[in-house]
Amino acid sequence: MADGDRIVIVGAGVAGLRAAERLREQKFDGEIVLIGDEARRPYHRPMVSKALVMGTERPSDVGLSHYLPDLDVHWRLGARVTHLDTTERVVHLPGGESLWYDGLIAATGVYPRHLPGAPRHDPRVRILRTVEDSMAVRRCLNASKKPAVVIGAGLIGNEFAASMRHIGRDVTLIGHAKAPLHRFGDRVSSGIVEEHHEHRANLAMRSEVRHWISTKDTVGLHLTNNQLLVASVVVLAIGSVPSVDWMRGSGLDIKDGVLCDSKLFAEGASDVVIAGDIARWPNLRFDDTPRRVEHWINAVESARHAADNLLMGQSSAIPFTPLPRAWSTLYDTRLQMCGMPSLAEDTVTLADGITGFVKDGRLIGVSCWNKPRAMLDWMFELDRRLPAPDYVPEPEPAPVAEVPEVPTVDPAAIAALAADVPAEFDSGFDHQAFEREFESEFANDIPTTAFPAQAMPAPPTTAFAAQPGAALPTMAIPMGR
Amino acid sequence: MPFRLPGGGPRISVDNDRCELYGICAMEAPDVFDLGQDGRLRFHTRLLDETTIEQAKMAARCCPMQAVVMRGDLDG
Numbered sequence: 001m002a003d004g005d006r007i008v009i010v011g012a013g014v015a016g017l018r019a020a021e022r023l024r025e026q027k028f029d030g031e032i033v034l035i036g037d038e039a040r041r042p043y044h045r046p047m048v049s050k051a052l053v054m055g056t057e058r059p060s061d062v063g064l065s066h067y068l069p070d071l072d073v074h075w076r077l078g079a080r081v082t083h084l085d086t087t088e089r090v091v092h093l094p095g096g097e098s099l100w101y102d103g104l105i106a107a108t109g110v111y112p113r114h115l116p117g118a119p120r121h122d123p124r125v126r127i128l129r130t131v132e133d134s135m136a137v138r139r140c141l142n143a144s145k146k147p148a149v150v151i152g153a154g155l156i157g158n159e160f161a162a163s164m165r166h167i168g169r170d171v172t173l174i175g176h177a178k179a180p181l182h183r184f185g186d187r188v189s190s191g192i193v194e195e196h197h198e199h200r201a202n203l204a205m206r207s208e209v210r211h212w213i214s215t216k217d218t219v220g221l222h223l224t225n226n227q228l229l230v231a232s233v234v235v236l237a238i239g240s241v242p243s244v245d246w247m248r249g250s251g252l253d254i255k256d257g258v259l260c261d262s263k264l265f266a267e268g269a270s271d272v273v274i275a276g277d278i279a280r281w282p283n284l285r286f287d288d289t290p291r292r293v294e295h296w297i298n299a300v301e302s303a304r305h306a307a308d309n310l311l312m313g314q315s316s317a318i319p320f321t322p323l324p325r326a327w328s329t330l331y332d333t334r335l336q337m338c339g340m341p342s343l344a345e346d347t348v349t350l351a352d353g354i355t356g357f358v359k360d361g362r363l364i365g366v367s368c369w370n371k372p373r374a375m376l377d378w379m380f381e382l383d384r385r386l387p388a389p390d391y392v393p394e395p396e397p398a399p400v401a402e403v404p405e406v407p408t409v410d411p412a413a414i415a416a417l418a419a420d421v422p423a424e425f426d427s428g429f430d431h432q433a434f435e436r437e438f439e440s441e442f443a444n445d446i447p448t449t450a451f452p453a454q455a456m457p458a459p460p461t462t463a464f465a466a467q468p469g470a471a472l473p474t475m476a477i478p479m480g481r
Numbered sequence: 482m483p484f485r486l487p488g489g490g491p492r493i494s495v496d497n498d499r500c501e502l503y504g505i506c507a508m509e510a511p512d513v514f515d516l517g518q519d520g521r522l523r524f525h526t527r528l529l530d531e532t533t534i535e536q537a538k539m540a541a542r543c544c545p546m547q548a549v550v551m552r553g554d555l556d557g
């Protein structure tokens with residue numbers, strides 16, 4: 001990008017804000033237009049299913065800060081981009097407006113998935129994505145004393161159930177999996193079942209909704225396990241779909257998010273980078289399969305990286321190879337995850353509350369049940385064992401004229417050379433034995449139960465962490481300098 | 482030379498009502514934050530050099546609870 005260029009950022013969530021901030025940090029002095037379909041400036045979306053729906057934070061308090069004297073961005077809030085034209089380099093807005101760009105950062109995130117059969121026209125059947133969604137759920141809760149119901153046993157479903165119990169509302173969590181959060185490993189999954197029981201949240205696992213009954217004041221649900229629930233509000237939290245409709249017809253691959261190269265450039269466009277949940281890129285730290293990562297910290301990191309790469313240009317850009325990190329709080333338990341547990345073939349207990357995820361004998365992910373101090377060590381350990389590959393920039397293709405002519409070699413001469421090699425030279429080295437030895441050495445590196453080689457410090461079993469249900473030590477202590 | 486109050490410059494604080502001690506800040510800014518073995522978070526309130534300021538900004542950006550508050554002249 002050159003001086004005076006215009007960079008358009010589509011999506012005013014955390015990724016859009018962090019991309020704009022990074023552009024200014026890198027001294028980009030052109031115009032930045034930040035377009036968002038919500039009428040609000042970027043805010044901390046993870047609070048929608050927690051503090052906002054509980055009413056412990058006000059919408060005006062959850063805005064995201066930037067750390068610059070002046071962001072100098074043209075805001076276009078409450079505007080939804082309708083179409084992208086990558087040849088003309090234009091985004092279209094409602095009312096026939098078109099906005100040209102020199103560089104585009106797409107960060108439109110995901111939208112909650114629709115549950116077929118759910119009567120979304122009923123005002124008590126809601127999703128949780130925006131501040132307004134959380135306010136609508138609160139209005140439903142205030143209008144009726146009936147229990148809340150959440151469908152979906154992922155992070156948002158579990159967080160919402162915990163939030164409801166926290167404000168003293170009865171709640172039932174419906175999921176079709178055998179246990180909530182089963183992809184985080186058995187330790188986390190059994191832990192969360194226990195927590196829900198202890199806090200008297202109802203679980204209806206391995207079940208679905210058979211019939212919906214909308215009445216004037218409530219929603220009735222008839223489940224496949226023959227339970228009948230009467231709810232004040234039903235929240236749909238069965239995952240999400242990328243918001244990429246506006247790129248239809250642009251020539252970009254939008255089958256599942258936007259297909260990118262390892263540097264977050266959209267395939268087929270050298271001036272479009274993708275950030276946040278919609279980027280489907282190969283994380284070379286793991287392998288070369290393009291995947292999406294729907295985690296909040298990844299939105300921060302990918303947005304900054306995408307902004308850097310857009311300024312550098314595709315040829316000198318650097319691959320994005322993060323170690324994905326995620327967190328959640330369920331009741332008073334902190335849940336953390338890093339790496340790519342979803343790729344694992346096997347799990348292993350690394351320490352009390354710490355689960356390792358293993359693929360091909362390599363540790364590729366760690367999840368943690370309320371052990372943040374130990375998790376910190378394990379994240380560094382995972383980073384050490386699974387380092388980001390060294391990036392060697394692709395060499396400039398040499399001009400054809402400079403290619404030296406390959407001298408022709410007489411095949412007979414080569415055969416004569418080969419015959420000169422003594423026979424024992426070949427047999428002195430047992431390749432198979434070497435490989436066996438190498439593999440067994442490598443296999444010893446697999447985390448099994450103990451870690452003799454890289455013994456980690458014992459996890460801190462503080463009085464706080466050791467007692468289930470005890471209040472978290474939420475006191476941070478400033479140190480003077 | 483801009484006018485500065487004695488003891489000015491960037492400072493950080495942590496909102497104890499929000500902080501849930503995930504330790505993400507200690508990962509982003511190991512020179513500023515420390516999550517101790519006792520599970521307590523300790524941190525330096527004054528940021529002295531460019532590196533710690535940049536680290537602290539990254540910690541504030543990545544904080545899951547958005548509990549890190551930065552004040553003062555962030556340009557160092």
